[in-house]
Amino acid sequence: MTEVRVAVVVVVAFVGLLFVASRVVPGPVEQGAEGAGGVRARYRLNGLRLFLAAALAAAAAWIRFPTALTYPARHAGELFVAANAFAFVLATVLHVYGRRRHPGARGAGPLRGLVDYIRGVELNPQWWGVDLKMFSYRPSLIGLFLINVSFLATQYLDQGSVTARMALYQAFFFLYIANYFQFEGGMLHTWDILAERFGWMLVWGDYVLVPFFYSLPGRTLTGMREPLPPGSAVACTALFLGGFWLFRGANEQKHRFRRGRLRSVWGRPVETVGGSLLVSGFWGVGRKLNYTGEFLLYVSWTALCGTESVVPYTVLLFLAMLFAHRAHRDDRRCRAKYGPLWEEYCRRARFRMIPFLY
Template identity: 65%
Template structure:
């Protein structure tokens, strides 16, 4: 039953992504090394692909259904929480199966000469993927997979709130703040979904088990661990802690969204001014204004603070919620190093000059 529910959920979102109207935006065109001929022929040049930005409508429809169920049939909202383990198992089977299908179809479409070589090439093709942007039925699977990932996380969060509400008759201050923080975070993602077109994941990463498992298992099932922890936490939220969490969320969100917005406007040619001043660049290729003139990955810092803000709502009831920001810290540091290596190859001496201008990666005066 859990497997059927999961498949229906993903297929409904897939159909919505295919057919619900939305603004079309072209894929980003990179100025880095050209894609191997075989891979380019298999999946099309970047400029020829377009993305339909209808994720906000899918999220709004899901939120509307959840609101209706909360009013008329709240018992339905308890099911994701109650069947969490079964859904987790089904999601793992789905992720491993989808990665296998991508492995097989990718190897048929992309010649061996166009794929990374090495002794463990087969395992690497499964783990990292073969194609960068596989398209099924007119839908870019990598771009689409953020939707069941984040909308699935929203469903689990609402289910946690429903469990507390039906069991205790109200939502605690901790749970209420957590739900508000997360809703704003998710709604903002879909509001600015077009910014994903210019991210490293969408442009350069191949789509294999690593990203598939992250989208369909890691994010929806483990990023909401705070919500599950808060269900049975009865300790009142101290005013000082609530204020600290709100300040962390607002500052982190401003840093995260502000840095990403500046980069997106620069990539699309709209960054005429940043913070009221003309935007400055290095060679017209690297932005050195605003947040990007201070640090090279302050968007990671902001997102980390956002996650820390709702983790602190759990207090000291359990150490489990704190594993998420710790995991994100390790992941962001690793990704910052990977991005640094890639940019050194791509931009050469220009990147060295940029690093002298923006001396910090994530934490000013620390890292």
């Protein structure tokens, strides 16, 4: 029980420190998408600075106190319990305050209260000027990064060296998370920020699912000593670079188009459907190739685990179902929003995630 209490303090302190830093650390300010009444919220995009500060802190700890970095790996159970407790408390507070602020949002039916708790009451709740939904990506992904670093430190201290598998895994994940924060402004126009209410589902996903479940490949690699064949290293690196090109390229094209800064794609003038739907570049090939690219990134570093355990591959199974479900849901939402324009777009971009297959 004492270890769980310490873990609760660690989780609360970690999230609290990032929350305060999100308020005080300078960063570029960008307007979000137009909301109710034509209002555009303003966001301070200092996530990259916070991530780099966390990376520097981890590097300093590696030099002076390497055993401190092993805490997440050696106390994962206690941290998992603490993160769950934190997520449920936060979701409950959001639910209670949301109901008080928006009493008319209460629906009918015996299970409506539970549905509101799970899905959320408010779209973009703010505390002290910080959008909680946008903020929660920071402890989520920075927490994932620190847990991964903990696996690196644990392997080094226990075995006296770091394997090629672990080194590639760390490099891939570092670039992935750093790139997310580098293009943090793109999140302002995603489905989660624009349309998902902030309740238990997103809270638990941010504070528990992402840091503890998505890090399973790193946990598997901690105890692996099997050498990585050069061919496998080249294949995983090529898969990562290809997925990165597809994931970042598709998202960058969409982001620039929505901000009116896209004039040409791949050497050709931009084509649209009705001026609203981009049908050039990646978006003329498939409607959700950004999901495909992100999935390939996860395949690239999960494949480093080889065949020693099936556990890390549960992440890929979950993501395959998640992305397929989200692609279907996005299609349904866009069909309702754009009507005939979406039908025309689907005729131009016939595939969702996998050309010629899906």
